[in-house]
Amino acid sequence: MTLTSAAIAAVAAGIAFAGAAIGAGIGDGLLFSRIIEGVARQPESKSLLAGTAWIYFALVEAMPIIALVFGFMLMGHS
Numbered sequence: 001m002t003l004t005s006a007a008i009a010a011v012a013a014g015i016a017f018a019g020a021a022i023g024a025g026i027g028d029g030l031l032f033s034r035i036i037e038g039v040a041r042q043p044e045s046k047s048l049l050a051g052t053a054w055i056y057f058a059l060v061e062a063m064p065i066i067a068l069v070f071g072f073m074l075m076g077h078s
Contacts, residue, residue, distance in 0.1 A: 013071035020067035027060040 035053045039046050 009074050013075050016067045016071045016074070017064075020064035024060055024064045027063075028057065031056055031060060 031053065035049050038049050
């Protein structure tokens with residue numbers, strides 16, 4: 001059985017999508033668990049932590065979006 005370059009690109013894109021989704025899920029879980037822990041320890045810092053949490057959330061979520069774009073670019077070149 002021979003694998004074409006399109007099949008290899010499809011598998012590579014699928015692996016990239018899965019890795020990005022898993023990584024973002026783990027990153028979001030760790031981020032918000034630490035935010036909840038920080039608010040539980042110091043409730044007065046809630047506004048500061050919430051503001052920075054959204055910035056870090058956007059940075060964590062940027063990685064799967066970039067992986068999605070690269071995966072589609074990889075699929076388009078095969």
